[in-house]
Amino acid sequence: MAWMSATTAGAAAAAAAAKEQRKEEEEMTRYTEEELAGGWEFKIVRSGGTNYFKKPQTLQRVIEEQAHAGWDMVEKFSDSRIRFKRPASAREHDHLLEPGIDPYRTHYGTSEAQIAMTILFVVFGMFGLVVTLAILAA
Secondary structure, three states, X not given: OHHHHHXXXXXXXXXXXXXXXXXXXXXXXXXOHHHHHOOEEEEEEEOOOOOOOOOHHHHHHHHHHHHHOOXXXXXXXXXXXXXXXXXXXXXXXXXXXXXXXXXXXXXXXXXXXXXXXXXXXHHHHHHHHHHHHHHHHO
């Protein structure tokens, strides 16, 4: 049962880290009156904690894809978070984008849910292996 409390503690730590990250982003993303009144849209693109944007070529590919929809990179918070902005008027051209380009995409790489599912799969798989070995040894 110790593995269950470790799993619970891990989930709680991940939730606390996500909450802290959102708070940090709110503090880092101060917008001027001109930006807010000037008809701009903003978004933060995340990579689920996998440091997807660490490689320069990957970062460049994401920036170029976002540029197709009119988004400009404002700043790179970390290797897993980038802030973009675009004029709200760019929405009028969203229907002209190539298939597969989502102008409101906010995630790249492996999602946090996929990472969590993989961890759970491994934990339960190991638990099953231990139980099977215990049964065979008995």
